[in-house]
Amino acid sequence: MTDSKLRGQYAKGEARREEILDRAVEAFGKFGYHATSMREIAKVCGLSQAGLLHYYPNKEALLLALVDRREQNQAHEITKDIALWVDGILKQEAANEKEKALTQLWANLVGEATxxxxxxxxxxxxxxxxxxxxxxxxxxxxxxxxxxxxEDQVKAAILVALWDGLQTQWLLDPKFDMKRYFEYGLTMLTRYSQFK
Amino acid sequence: MTDSKLRGQYAKGEARREEILDRAVEAFGKFGYHATSMREIAKVCGLSQAGLLHYYPNKEALLLALVDRREQNQAHEITKDIALWVDGILKQEAANEKEKALTQLWANLVGEATxxxxxxxxxxxxxxxxxxxxxxxxxxxxxxxxxxxxEDQVKAAILVALWDGLQTQWLLDPKFDMKRYFEYGLTMLTRYSQFK
DNA sequence: GTCTATATGCTGATAGAC
DNA sequence: GTCTATCAGCATATAGAC
Structure with a gap:
């Protein structure tokens, strides 16, 4: 079933949908969800606005598809090896740094999602x-x-906060060396304990 | 000069401007800057849209006034007493928790300000x-x-990130006990050093 | 699958009466 | 100081041709 998608109309449509998501991430990330019009997204996709609506019936559907896709790309396993864990996190951090548009979109959405x-x-x-x-x-x-x-739970919340917060600072100022701070924070979290 | 403001038309106008800012904080905080119209703000102020524009000639002016006022309310001195410092930060954190609308606005704006x-x-x-x-x-x-x-500089960036990040999590889920995590993070930052 | 044309409504902003 | 009336522009969304 999955293979059959690779041929025929369905595969083509699916590819188009993916491409649209890519462009939409960029546009939303730059200007925010509300401030970006479907017309603009259609334009950067080389489509008319009505053409875009053929793939995603409205703006909200587009947003949810976007968020959903990010979700699926972020699944990861649990490891007991501390070095492996730190490595995995830093890899994800690097990915976010590379995919600036998506990170920007996320920052934007979280604010509005409040x-x-x-x-x-x-x-x-x-x-x-x-x-x-x-x-x-x-x-x-x-x-x-x-x-x-x-304490583990507290550390988890702090790590999540650190992640978001450092990304914000990096998004505001691209010279901000997010990775360095993140590494420090990770080390601190793994080494420190309230009871030591 | 400042006293004379308390009487006459000028004082009245100033008070109105302040009131408008209060309402605007709430509205922008809830729905974001772009998604909130001047008409809506005018409405919650009991004004027509044109009436609102009498006080703030355009949307951007209103935004900047808002941000500026928050700025002025957050000035604070430097202390060498660690307990005093932690105390001051926690007080600010408590203030942010109390003024949810303003905090929400900030979260929203930072995302867009990217x-x-x-x-x-x-x-x-x-x-x-x-x-x-x-x-x-x-x-x-x-x-x-x-x-x-x-290391001090790294810690500073981490503290700022922590602040933003924990607030985000609290805004998303009011049951999230931001203060607890913040206290833990503060303690960790003051006690930990890379070289210990 | 993509288009044009169009409907309807809301946006920020302006002009000018009171 | 506040209003009504109005503007041009853009939003989402639909209908229907090709």
């Missing part, structure tokens, strides 16, 4: 909650705990 | 740069350094 009436609000809430849980599990793993301790 | 074309983009860039510098000075002070060390 409003409960935002189309993807509950998605963001769940997403953050799950990320914290996963991080806590991961930190417990490398700390030799069966279950995440209170 | 775009160089955003009206207040350069303001945000400068603001963050200065905050990092101030924080580094402050951290140097409580660490007994004459000048901020490299």
């Amino acid at each position: 409003d409960p009436a935002f189309p993807a609000h509950s998605y963001f809430v769940k997403r953050y909650s799950r990320t914290r849980k996963d991080m806590a599990q991961q930190i417990a793993g490398i700390s030799g705990h069966q279950q995440p301790t209170e | 775009d160089p074309a955003f009206p207040a983009h350069s303001y945000f860039v400068k603001r963050y740069s200065r905050t990092r510098k101030d924080m580094a000075q402050q951290i140097a002070g409580i660490s007994g350094h004459q000048q901020p060390t490299e």
Whole structure:
């Protein structure tokens, strides 16, 4: 079934949809979700506005497709090897740095998603909650705990915050060396304990 | 000169302007800058749209006035007493938690301000740069350094990131106990050193 | 699958009456 | 100081031709 997608109209349409998402990420990332019109996105896709609506019936559908795709590209396993873990995180960080448009979009969306009436609000809430849980599990793993301790959970929230916050500063100022700060923070989190 | 403002038309106008800012903070905070119309703000102020424009000639002027006012309310001195410093930061954090609308506005704006074309983009860039510098000075002070060390500067950026990042998580989920995480992070930052 | 044409409504902003 | 009336522009969305 998946292979059959590679031929025929369906595959073509799917490819087009992917391409549209790529352009949309760029546009939304630059100007924000609300400030970017479907016309503009259509334009950078070489489509008319009505043509774009053929693929994504409205703006919200486009947004959700975008967010969903990012989701799927970020699945990762849990490891007990601390070096491997740090490595994995830094790789993800590097990926975010490379895909600036997507990172920018994310920063933009999170701000807007704060409003409960935002189309993807509950998605963001769940997403953050799950990320914290996963991080806590991961930190417990490398700390030799069966279950995440209170401190593991606190560290997880801090790590998530650090990630977002450093990205913000980097987005505002491209010279900001996010990686350096992130590495320091990671090391600190792995080495420090309240009880030492 | 300042006293004379308290009487007459000028004082009245000033009070009205302040009131408008209060309402605007709320509106922008909820829905973001771009997604909030001048008409909506006018409405919650009990004004017509043209009436609102009498006080702030355009949308951008309103935004800048807002950001400017927050700026002035956040000036603070440098202390060498670590407990005093932590106390001051936690007070500011509590204030942000109380003034949810303003915090929300800030989160929203920072996301949008990432775009160089955003009206207040350069303001945000400068603001963050200065905050990092101030924080580094402050951290140097409580660490007994004459000048901020490299590590002090890294810690400053991390603290700023932590602040933003935890606020984001709290805004998404009001049950998120931001203060607890912030306290942990502050303690960690003051106790930990790369060289220990 | 993509287009043109069009409907309807909201945007920021201006002009000018009161 | 506040209003109504109005503008040009752009938004999302639909209908229907090719």
